[in-house]
Amino acid sequence: MKKFQLGEFEEIVLLTVGVLYGEAYGVAIKGEIETRLKRKVSVGALQSALRRMEKKGFLISELGETTSERGGKRKRYFKITALGKKAMDYNIETRLELRNLIPDIAFDFKLC
Amino acid sequence: MLKKIGEWIFSFYCHPDFREDILGDLEEHYRSNFKEVGKRRADLKFFLNVLLLFRFSLLRDTWSSLNLIHTTMVKNNIKMAYRSMRRQKFYSFLNLTGLAIGMAACLFIAIFVKDELSFDKHFEDSDKIFRIASNLKFGDNVFNLSFAPDPMAKTAKEEFPEVVEAARTRGNLTQLISYNNNYIRQDHITWADQEFFSIFSLPLLRGDRNHLLDEPNTAVLTETTAKKIFGEEDPLNKVIRVNDQLDIKVTGVIADIPDNTHFDYNMFITMLNRDDASRNFWLGNNFTTYLKLNSKEAKEVVDGRFPAFIERHLADQVKQMMGVDLKDAVASGNLAATYFLQPIEDIYLYSNLDFELRSGGSIENVYLFSIIGFFILLIACINFMNMATARASIRAKEVGVRKVLGSLKGQLVNQFLTESILNSLVSGIAAIAIVTLFLPFFNQLTGKEIVNPIFSLNGLWPYFTVATLIVGLLAGVYPAFVLSSFLPSKVLKGEMTQGKKASLMRNILVVVQFSTSIFLIIGSAFIYSQLDYLQHKELGFNKDQILVINETQLLGDQIQVFKTELERSAVIESATISDFIPATNTYNDSPFLSENATTTDEAVSLQIWYVDEDYAKTYDLKMADGRFFSKEFASDSTGMVLNEAAIKRFGYAENPVGRKIKSVMENGSTYTIVGVAKDFHFRSMTEEIQPQVFFLGNSTGSVSVKFKANMTSDVLAASESIWDKFSGGKPFEYDFLDDIFSNSFNDQVRLKTIFSVFAGLAISIACLGLFGLAAYVTEQRKKEIGIRKVLGASMTTLLGLLFRNFTILILVSSIIAIPLAWLYMDGWLADFPFRIALNPFIFIISAVGTLIIALLTVGYQSMRAARRNPVENLRCE
Structure with a gap:
């Protein structure tokens, strides 16, 4: 379904926002993905993925409190919406479905 | 941060x-x-x-989400422009062709000018490198040389703190080079100091930059020369033989010297091999001397140091050699020696001294061609403007409707500008195609080697893109404002009277076009006839049927036998041994005094030619008085033959034969005049005939042979077989004198071709425009023509009516162009000592020719209109 379309990176960001519930803002999400998935994340890619998904309605955000650590700038916390959850579930389910449809023989590597 | x-x-x-x-x-x-x-x-x-x-x-x-520019409008404008171009295929074609040709011509000129301006700028620190030039005066003789005395480089470096490096070159010769008994005639050989390669950053491919020419018998080759001599072999440390005498070792190979350099040497032999390079002789100027200064501004300082420096070093030698005090001689105006620096970047375009290493560049030509390019582009732009305003009535309704529907004036201006920019972009692309196609011809014509001038790294593309847009804007701005200012109420009612203003403007533009064309046509006519005059002027010697055999010094003692053998051949009329060939720029001068002269101040500088007894016979030289040298007179070894110019300078008006002339050099030897030769053009036709003297002498570099008519191939075969008998396998090298002669006109031929090509282009573009304009005017007057015809007007009357306007325009153009062309050609011709008169006939012919071309262009349209059945013209559908 077109409306649940998620890119691979978007999916990871969406899941991580869920994992970090309540603490999901830019730096934290980036750190979490980097430690868990051991891959480099650029600020640009992450931020544009976040805004894109917010526009699609998978995420909502609100500004948090001011901290001196950030030069007096507020954090923006992201949360998954119901639609976001649906998209996430839909993605994972369709993949699982496809995985289960693979016949055992396809994994019989001796034949190769 | x-x-x-x-x-x-x-x-x-x-x-x-x-x-x-x-x-x-x-x-x-x-x-x-x-x-x-x-x-x-x-x-x-x-x-x-x-x-x-x-x-x-x-x-x-x-x-x-928002756009900075209104793309929809731009898109719409482009679409409209495209449609209007398609609807008016004929006019669009005229417009685009004219503009494309004009832009291509301009591009070619830009390529040319850019290359001319790039000379010698490719060296590192090229702005700090200077050449020493001199203005010398010796009695009546004035020299402007690009040479300096041999100690100049060394002394200048020692005494001027500003000089970082100094180096000399001398000579630019063709010699016979052999390697493994293979002979090659190598041109552009010079002698140079080791420091030459520290001053000029010529990329070194093989060898050690610090030890190239610092030992005797060493040489540096360019890549191409090395390939020619050694093929694929590594040339480093190989020994080659020069003129069968001298063995020299190749110590380095440099990349070929770029074409845009004022010297074009192929081989550098070390200066240490020249005895005259360290004689410490301040009175002879033979060395091209380059100085590298520590800054660009130091030029003035060094120039200022020269007078004292010259006095310090010259005074002793002047006293010793000429017996006069330098200060007194300078004060009395009999002697002058000024030296100054020339930036090497300026040499090619600005310097015009005697013996320039490379001629052809001149800043005047750069300006001239830039102006011509500008005018050709202007002519093409005018076509566009004229056609656009002339066809305004067709677009008027469109403008009216657009205005009624709410278009603002600015938007309409935008629309018309888009149209003209689109036109110029399309023409620009066509122009690039034309340039790419014709580049080989261009290179041939200009003698340059330019590849990919537009899209290379520092090519012309950024300028060209900007220029294309500017042309589009300039050509479009006037029509855009005219067209967009129509009042809808009038236009839509059909009251489409184009004011007198618009047609006046159009006429002025046509006059500009045709004045330029006529100017160019007159210019090329004059250059053409001047060149024709020079090429066919009575030379005073025979240039046809003469074969010059080179490198005959290799025959050694056998040269006389060789000559006798040649003379015996059936196809050969006579032969003479002499290095001195007319029409080549041989230069060998020395001062002489008349028999009753008292001081050296009265010296006359004579060109000395060493010849044998058969010289006059072979070259058909005419004698004005006395006789030429002859074997019958043993005394001829102290005899001399002067030309008329020399006699005049010595003031021997009556009975010159038998009188004496003293040499200033050679301890004042005296010679007797045995004959007076009629003046002949022994150097370039673009120079005055100078005083000249013949001596009997040994100059065995070439043998000239006069052969019978239509025997060209026979004489070659005969001479070569005789050569082979004596030469021991050395190559037979020859030139025909008429080839040498016509090559000496290369620069002028080039100018002629360029001028006539551009004149042709200008007139064709202007006529393209005229053709379109005529089509429009006749279309507008077709009802008038119909009525006149019905009322009994004849063909001639009708044609006269249609021609009148254009004829007046061409006449006005002639009146503007002729005085300007007169002024310019007068200046151009003044540079030639032998020149044609400013013949009014040429001016009239050019103007009438242009008129005829223009009327023929208009004629087709007018004929068609006048011959058409009036019913067709008058019928209202």
Whole structure:
């Protein structure tokens, strides 16, 4: 379904926002993905993925409190919406479905 | 710093809603980076992040959803332009062709000018390298040389603190080079100092830059020369033989010298091999001397040091050699020796001294061609303007309707400008195609070797793109304002009277076009007839049927036998041994005194030619008085033959034969005049005939042979077989004198061709425009023509009616162009000592010719209109 379309990176960001519930803002999400998935994340890619998904309605955000650590700038916390959850579930389910449809023989590597 | 800039850039492009929190995130990253990797890396990372954040989803509204330009309107304008071009195929074709040809011509000129201006700028520190030039005066003789005395380089470096490096070259000769008994005639050989390669950053392919020419018997070759002599072999440290006498070792190979350099040497032999390079002789000027200064501005300082320097070093030798005091001689105006520096970047275009290493460049030509290019483009632009305003009535309804529907004037101007820019872009692409296609011809014509002039790294493309847009704007701006200012109420009612103003403007533009064309036509006519005059002027010697055999010094003692053998051949009429060939720029002068002269101040500088007894016979020289040398008179070894110019200078008006002339050099030897030769053009036709003297002498470099008519191939076969008998396998090298002669006109032929090509282009583009204009005018007057015809007007009356306007325009153009051309051609011709008169006939012919071409262009349209059945013209559908 077109409306649940998620890119691979978007999916990871969406899941991580869920994992970090309540603490999901830019730096934290980036750190979490980097430690868990051991891959480099650029600020640009992450931020544009976040805004894109917010526009699609998978995420909502609100500004948090001011901290001196950030030069007096507020954090923006992201949360998954119901639609976001649906998209996430839909993605994972369709993949699982496809995985289960693979016949055992396809994994019989001796034949190769 | 970097962080501040980053923040500023980010705030500039980022959507304001996202700015705060993303900047906060960046700040947080920055601080942790700061701790981990330090300020510099953190700054850099911050900046990189800002650049990477430039993403579509994060941009400001203005950037992502709103457009800075109204693309829809632009799209619409382009569509309209395209449609109107298609609807008027004929006019669009005329417009585009004219503009494309004009732009191509301009591009060619730009390529030419850019190359001319690039001379010698490719050397490192080229602005700090200078050549020493001199103005010398010796009695009546004035020399402007590009040479300096042999000790100049060394002494200047020692005494002037500003001089970083000094080097000399001498000669630019063709010699016979052999390697493994293979002979090659190598041209552009010079002798140079080791320092030459420190001054000029010529890329060295093989060898050690610091030890190229610092030992005797060494030479440096260019890549091509090395390939020619050695093929694929490594040339380094190989020994080659020069003129069968001297063995020299190749110590280096440099890349070929770029074509845009004022010297074009192929081989450098060390100066240490020349005895005359270290004679410390201040009175002879033979060495091209280059100085590298520590700064560009030091030129004035060095120029200022020269007078004292010259006096210090010259005075003793002047006293000793000429017996006069330098100061007194200078004060009395009999002697002058001024030296000055020329920036090497200016040599090619600005310097015009005697014996320039390379001629052909002149800043006047650069200006002239730039102006011509500008005018050709102007003519093409005028076509566009005229056609656009002339056809305004067709577009008038469109303008009216658009205005009624709410178009603003500005929007209409935009529309018409888009149209003309589109036109010029299409023409620009066509022009590039034309240039690419004709580049080989261009290179041939200009003698340049230009590849890919437009799209190379420092090619013309940025200028060309900008120029194309500017041309589009300039050509479009006038029609755009005329067309967009129509009043809808009038236009839509059909009251389409184009005011007198518009047609006056059109006439002025046509006059500009045709004045330029006529000017160019007159110019090429004059250059053509002047050249024709020079090429066919009575030379005073026979240039046809003469074969010059070179390198005959290789025959040694056998040359006399060789000559006798040649004379015996059936196809050969006579032969003479002499290095001195007319029409080549041989230069060998020395001062002489008349028998009753008292001081050296009265000396006359004579060109000395050493010849044998058969010289006059072979070259058909005419004697004005006395006789030429003859074997019958043993006394001829102290005899001399002068030309008329020399006799005049010595003042021997009556009975010159038998009188005496003293040499200033050679301890004052005296010679007797045995004959007076009629003046002949022994050097270039573009120079005055100078005083000249013949001596009997040994100059065995070439043998000239006069052969019978139509025996060209026979004489070659005969001479070669005789040569082979004596030469021992050395190659037979020859030239025909008429080839040498016509090659000496290369520069003028080039100018002629360029001028006539551009004149042709100018007149054709102008006629393209006229053709379109005529089509329009006759179309407008077709009802009038119909009525006149019905009322009994004849064909001639009708044609006269249609021709009158254009004839007046051409006449006005002639009146403007002729005086300008007169002035210009007068100046151009003044440079030639032998020149044609400013024949009014040429002016009239050019103007009448242009008129005829123009009327023929208009004639087709007019004929058609006049012959058409009036019913067709008058019928209302």
